[in-house]
Amino acid sequence: MAGSGRLALGTLPRQGWVRGSGPAVLSRLRDAAVVRPGFLSAAEEETLSRELEPQLRRRRYEYDHWDAAIHGFRETEKSRWSEASRAILQRVQAAAFGPGQTLLSPVHVLDLEPRGYIKPHVDSIKFCGSTIAGLSLLSSSVMRLVHTQEPGEWLELLLEPGSLYILRGSARYDFSHEILRDEESFFGERRVPRGRRISVICRSLPERMGPAEPRQPPPAC
Numbered sequence: 001m002a003g004s005g006r007l008a009l010g011t012l013p014r015q016g017w018v019r020g021s022g023p024a025v026l027s028r029l030r031d032a033a034v035v036r037p038g039f040l041s042a043a044e045e046e047t048l049s050r051e052l053e054p055q056l057r058r059r060r061y062e063y064d065h066w067d068a069a070i071h072g073f074r075e076t077e078k079s080r081w082s083e084a085s086r087a088i089l090q091r092v093q094a095a096a097f098g099p100g101q102t103l104l105s106p107v108h109v110l111d112l113e114p115r116g117y118i119k120p121h122v123d124s125i126k127f128c129g130s131t132i133a134g135l136s137l138l139s140s141s142v143m144r145l146v147h148t149q150e151p152g153e154w155l156e157l158l159l160e161p162g163s164l165y166i167l168r169g170s171a172r173y174d175f176s177h178e179i180l181r182d183e184e185s186f187f188g189e190r191r192v193p194r195g196r197r198i199s200v201i202c203r204s205l206p207e208r209m210g211p212a213e214p215r216q217p218p219p220a221c
Contacts, residue, residue: 017163019188020155025147032171033145035157036095039164040088040135047084048200049137052076056111056198071181072116079106088135092202096133096166102205104128112197114139117181120146122173129204131168137161139195142187145175158187 017035020026040048059074081089093103112118123132136159143165147153155175157165167177180186182194 017158021153025153029171032169033155034166036164038162040162044088045137045162051082051085052109061113069119069121072113074111076109077106078109092133097131104203104205108201110199114195118179120176120178122176129206131204133166133202135200136163137198139197140192141197142180142185142192143177145177147175
């Protein structure tokens, strides 16, 4: 599994942001698990962080979750954004979602403390559709994907501040995903120290759900 047989970072495809159990899974998920490093400028990252901080600061970190998937977190949903932030989210929509996809509203915001982590899970099809896209703020982290039926097949994504990750199709439905806790946070042989991490997560609408239907609690991601 991902903890053994680590590959040398210099041999990785996709410029070292994605590594996996072998060439076959890397090739098969080339367009399904995508990392776009540097998607945000430093100024754009600061814009989002500053806008989110007052709302997050009013909440306490929690250590259990309704589906037991997250530890050491606080979260919120946000539908009203500044003009600058709306422009960023429009770029996310253009980069990650197809022209026929409708996005869930509001946007899910997840704040992990330095010791926080997200356990392996697959987002329910009741709560989101075929595409998930997230902006990473403040701290680097490693996202691990493991095939639910073939655990020997895995990917790891290096998510640095300002990066955008996209999970779609098989990567979204057939693989669990998690954010590694600090003591497990390695990308190959490279140690990736965890700090506080904020993710801004956009999801496509679940199939057969209309935009006006009641929303369920947001899944972890």
